[in-house]
Amino acid sequence: MNEKEIITFSAYGGCYVIRGNGAIESAKLGAVGVIIRSLGLPVDEHPHTGSMHYEDSIQKIPAAALATKDADILSNYLKTSKVRFAYEMDCKNFPDAVSYNVIAELTGSEKPNEIITFGGHLDSWDTGEGAHDDGTGVIHCLEALRILKTLNYKPKHTLRVVFFMNEENGNKGGQTYATWSKSRGDIQIAAVESDRGGFAPRGFEIDGNEKYLNLLQSFAPIFKPYDLHIFDKGYGGVDIGPLKKSFEGIPLFGFVPDSQRYFDFHHAPSDVFESVNKRELELGCAAIGSLVYLLDKNISF
Amino acid sequence: MNEKEIITFSAYGGCYVIRGNGAIESAKLGAVGVIIRSLGLPVDEHPHTGSMHYEDSIQKIPAAALATKDADILSNYLKTSKVRFAYEMDCKNFPDAVSYNVIAELTGSEKPNEIITFGGHLDSWDTGEGAHDDGTGVIHCLEALRILKTLNYKPKHTLRVVFFMNEENGNKGGQTYATWSKSRGDIQIAAVESDRGGFAPRGFEIDGNEKYLNLLQSFAPIFKPYDLHIFDKGYGGVDIGPLKKSFEGIPLFGFVPDSQRYFDFHHAPSDVFESVNKRELELGCAAIGSLVYLLDKNISF
Numbered sequence: 001m002n003e004k005e006i007i008t009f010s011a012y013g014g015c016y017v018i019r020g021n022g023a024i025e026s027a028k029l030g031a032v033g034v035i036i037r038s039l040g041l042p043v044d045e046h047p048h049t050g051s052m053h054y055e056d057s058i059q060k061i062p063a064a065a066l067a068t069k070d071a072d073i074l075s076n077y078l079k080t081s082k083v084r085f086a087y088e089m090d091c092k093n094f095p096d097a098v099s100y101n102v103i104a105e106l107t108g109s110e111k112p113n114e115i116i117t118f119g120g121h122l123d124s125w126d127t128g129e130g131a132h133d134d135g136t137g138v139i140h141c142l143e144a145l146r147i148l149k150t151l152n153y154k155p156k157h158t159l160r161v162v163f164f165m166n167e168e169n170g171n172k173g174g175q176t177y178a179t180w181s182k183s184r185g186d187i188q189i190a191a192v193e194s195d196r197g198g199f200a201p202r203g204f205e206i207d208g209n210e211k212y213l214n215l216l217q218s219f220a221p222i223f224k225p226y227d228l229h230i231f232d233k234g235y236g237g238v239d240i241g242p243l244k245k246s247f248e249g250i251p252l253f254g255f256v257p258d259s260q261r262y263f264d265f266h267h268a269p270s271d272v273f274e275s276v277n278k279r280e281l282e283l284g285c286a287a288i289g290s291l292v293y294l295l296d297k298n299i300s301f
Numbered sequence: 302m303n304e305k306e307i308i309t310f311s312a313y314g315g316c317y318v319i320r321g322n323g324a325i326e327s328a329k330l331g332a333v334g335v336i337i338r339s340l341g342l343p344v345d346e347h348p349h350t351g352s353m354h355y356e357d358s359i360q361k362i363p364a365a366a367l368a369t370k371d372a373d374i375l376s377n378y379l380k381t382s383k384v385r386f387a388y389e390m391d392c393k394n395f396p397d398a399v400s401y402n403v404i405a406e407l408t409g410s411e412k413p414n415e416i417i418t419f420g421g422h423l424d425s426w427d428t429g430e431g432a433h434d435d436g437t438g439v440i441h442c443l444e445a446l447r448i449l450k451t452l453n454y455k456p457k458h459t460l461r462v463v464f465f466m467n468e469e470n471g472n473k474g475g476q477t478y479a480t481w482s483k484s485r486g487d488i489q490i491a492a493v494e495s496d497r498g499g500f501a502p503r504g505f506e507i508d509g510n511e512k513y514l515n516l517l518q519s520f521a522p523i524f525k526p527y528d529l530h531i532f533d534k535g536y537g538g539v540d541i542g543p544l545k546k547s548f549e550g551i552p553l554f555g556f557v558p559d560s561q562r563y564f565d566f567h568h569a570p571s572d573v574f575e576s577v578n579k580r581e582l583e584l585g586c587a588a589i590g591s592l593v594y595l596l597d598k599n600i601s602f
Binding site: 006202278 | 561
């Protein structure tokens, strides 16, 4: 990953294809297996997992990721000598099984059919605990709703928290939610996602038109005393992405925490409860609760 | 500490007096000893140290700080029952001993007598290793100078790194540096301090007049792509503070990293090497190197 990218997600995006398409492209060149350096920033002993693809017409070869530290050792060996590398893997694809999104809401007092959805995803890769990806996103949204409920806030629109299933491996939770919501007659007016870790809040990005960008930027002075400063066009989130197809013009908001430490943990054995800082997590909850409140008060669809 | 303060240093400032003047004020009221809850944000098992004062005319009573977790247990006992509390301390005041500031510089090519000082402090409280307070500040400035030297940069003014001694217990390093610099005929034109931890950079504060505030704010667009966004009036630092007396009108710049985790470590056994994130530290070095470069290029005294 390119350490010079200040936003670590850009560095990840820049080499995601190595893991995602490595097996396909290597097999085309005659490889019998592919082994990559884990997509992470620190040089450490934690191998990272993540999605990768095969094509049915191309030989499906074994593919794995070494920890960055181990990959560097292997790379050094390769520079000076002939290396024989053996690996044994017992991965299997099991048939799909039924799982569920988890949904909670405060029903709108004026426009109950108009929904503001906010959520994170419930599934995670199994090398760690999925604390930052996306346990913190789930807690951000759960706590945001709890704060509003505790304050006895009566929303105009329905405020709906969704813990999405299967973000990591096909996004079926996000897709199913969008079609289910459409089919029952919901009017989705905005959606917010937290899926970038539980670090100190920096702001929000918006995937939406100028009107909603202006709305988001009108909130900037309210967030400034809390050091949130990013209110730009950008990306919403994987889980809420399918809402765009079912509800044309819906603005999607992506919560932007500080990204510097995210790839110390992402998809790795280090992504455990202890890696989450309580205060940083709480600030994220407050930021998302505030955005949802401001949207409920100010958005016109 | 008041968790609602978004800048944790404000929360610290708000209750510093409890530790600083606790022994004096308690003795006035007839106390035989004082024990406080550590000045820190998390509820944990690390007791915090820090400066405290006596007055010669007031009985000097024993004073200590419990870890926040232990203080809460004690406080609960006190609510429900009569508590007998005993403590044994073997603290001593030793006579002053000679120690030194450590200084390195790139001599200015055009105006060698005009100095831009930047530094952190070398001493620390001995409960931990002083990694964030102020090992990272020292490394920020050392590395900033190394970067400029490696780039073969020829500064107009003399760029001088100072590792100050005795910040924690009297600021004699900072005071001595200011008078020494004045006495040898230096013209100090700006000073920068890093003493707020090794976390992700958010910007710089300035203690100086409008002209220098405007100069600092003219740098904001250059720093924006790296997510630095704080360029406001504020505080420089303890070590560079005495320069104001010796060099009237000198602008002082304080490096502002994210403060959310600082009081997890400050003056506590947890302030160790492992608590510093390499990438966050490197970003701080780059920020300070960039500010020093921009000052050298643009400042007029």
